[in-house]
Amino acid sequence: MSKTEKLYSFDKSMALFEEAASIIPGGIYGHFSPTLTVPGSFPYYAAKAEGCRYTDIDGNEYIDYMCGYGPMVLGYRNPVVDKAAMDQLALADCTNHPGEVMVKLARRLVELIPTADWAFFGKNGGDMTTYAILVARAHTNRKKIIRVRGHYHGVAPWCTALGFGGIIPEDHMHILMVNWNDVDEFEKVVRQHRGQIAAFIAQPYHHINFGDQVMPAPGYWQAIQRICREEGIVLILDDVRAGFRLSMKGSGDYFGFEPDLICYCKAIANGYPISACVGRKELMNAASKVFFTGSYWASQVPMAAALATLQELENTGAIEKMKDMGTLLMEGLKELGHRYGLDVTTSGPPALPFMRFTEDRDFFWQQLFCAEVTRRGSFFHPHHNWFISAAHEKKDIEETLNHAEAAMKVVKEKI
C-alpha cells in the first residue's frame, strides 16, 4: 500500500472527545462541532500546523481545504505575519488604551476599500454584522432588516434560526427574509414595509451549506443598490467569508456595487483574532453613537497581524494564486468525476470552491467521498464551502487529487 493510500484512524481524537463531552457542552461546540461533518471519519483536535497543512492529535497530517474555516489565508505560521505580531507583542497588546496600530489599520482599510471612509474593529464576524445592523438602525431610525434565506451572519439571536436553544420568535420580529437573486421579491418586501426598513444585509454571493454556491445574477447587486438608495435603506455587505480572497478591494468592488457598510473577518489577519466594519462617511455619525465593545477589541497584536497580512497578500499576488490553485483543484475533481462516471458539480469562486456529486441530492455520496479523502490526508468538508490559501502549491493540489481519486473509487464501489 502506498503512502497516499494509508487510511487514518482517529483513536486519540475520539478518546479526547469522550472526556470533553463530559465537561464541555456538546464536546466541541459551534461550527467546529463534529456533528457537522461525518463523526468518526474526521479528526476532532488539531496538534500543530504549518503552511497549508496541519496535524491532528493522532499524528495524521492533512492538506487543509478549510483553512480554519477561512482565517488562514497565507498559510499557518506565516513568518511575516507572525513576526509582525510578535514584534507588537513585545511592545504592548491588551492595555488600557488602543495603540497607534489601530489608526494605522483603519487608515490602511480606508485606502484599500473604495467605499470605506472609516473603520471599526471587533473580534468575530458576527460582532461586525450585529454592529452594522445597529449602525443602520441608528442612522435610519428604522427597525426592520431584510436578509437572505440561508445566508450566515453569525450567532446573534437576530440571525440564528428558530429551533436553536434560547432563540425566541420575538428575536426575529423585525427580520424579513427574501430569496437570493430575486430582485422582484426584494422590491415587493420593500414596498410592503416602506419607510420601516433599516438595512438589507447579504453575503456577496450565495455561499450556503448543503448546496451549490450561486453567484449574483447579472445586474442583481446593481438593482439592489438602486432600490436601497431610493428607499433610504442601508446596504450591508457581509464579506466575512469571502473578503480578501476575491479582491483586495473587497467583494463589493469585485461584483461592481457600492455597499454602505462592509463586514470583514476571517482572512484579514491570517488567524489572529480581529474583525472589521468599514463604512461610508454618511454613516459615521450614527456609527459613533452605537455603544459596542469588548475586553479584547483594542488588542494590538491582531491589528499588527492584520496590517502585515494585508501587505503580504498584496506583495505576493496571493489573490491570483488562490484563484489558480482553486481552479486547478476544481478542474482536477471534475476530470476525476468524468473518469469514474460520477458527474461532479463545482461551484463558487475558485478561492472558495465547493464540489458535490450532481446526482447526489441528499449528500450520501458526498459524505462518503469527503470522509475517504480526509482519511487519506486532505481535509474536505462535506457540507460547507472549502477555502484555498496562498500557501497551497501545485504539488499539494496534485497530492490531494490522488487522495480524491482513491476516494472516488470507493464511492463508485459503494453506491
Add this chain to the structure above:
Amino acid sequence: MNRDQSMVLARLHLGAILPLLEDVAEYDPVVQEAISGWNFALQFRLAGGDPSTTLVFKDGRVTVQRDGSKGFTPALTFKDAEFLNEVFQGRTQKSPRPNLAGIFKARQLMQLDKVLGRLEHYLKPQPETLADPETFAFCVRLTLYAVAFGIKEVGEHDPEVRPIVLELPDGTVEMRIVNGPAAHLVVKGGRFEAQRGPAEKPNAILEIADLQTAWDTFQGNIDTFGAVGSGRIRLRGLIPLVEGINPLMDRLAYYLSD
C-alpha cells in the same frame, strides 16, 4: 399551558399516544385478555369532532383510524382539550361522555381504564418493568413510535414551531436503532406522515447505536451533540432535515414532560 398548547397536547394524546394501543395489544397479555371478544369501534373525540381517533377492536387486535368513523359508532366525547388531557394524564376521576352507541358498550368501557393504563405502563415504565430485556426493548420501540407520531402532531399544530417546519426541506427521514426498530417521517410542504418501520428510500438517516442510547435519548438523559460526536448517534444524508426535526423533538419532550 395556554389554550393553544392544551390543544396540541390533546392532539398528541389522540394522535401519538392512543395509536400505540395497536402495538401494546400485540405485545401485552393484560390488554389481550381485556379486549378479547371486543368487536366494535370506539371513537375518542373532542367536542366538535376535531381531533378524533377511532380504535377498532376486532378478534383481539386493535387498529387505529385517524379520520374518525361514520355511522352508529360508540364514542367518548371530551368537552375540551384540558379535560381530555386530564383524563389521559390520570389527573381526574371524571369520565368523558359516551354517546348512545357507547352506552350499549358500557360493560366494555368499564374496562377501558385498565386497557389505557397499559399504555402508561410501557411509556412511563417503572425500573422493574425495564429490568426485563424484552420489555425494555418493547418500551424503546413504543417510545420511538411515539416520537415519530408526536413530531407530526407538534410539527403540524404547534404555532411556536411552525416557522421552523415551514423552512424544512421536503424529504423522508428515517430514525432507526441498530439491530432494533425503525420509524420514519415523510415531510412535504410543512406536513408530516409518520410510519412505523424503515423508509423505502430515506433522504436522511438518524441511526442510534443501541437500545440503551435510544432510551437515554428519548428520556432526555443524554447530550445528543456529544452522542453524535462520539458516534453513538449517526446522522447521514440530508442533515438539515434531521436538524430541523430536532427542535420538534425538544418541543415534544416539553409537552410530554408532565
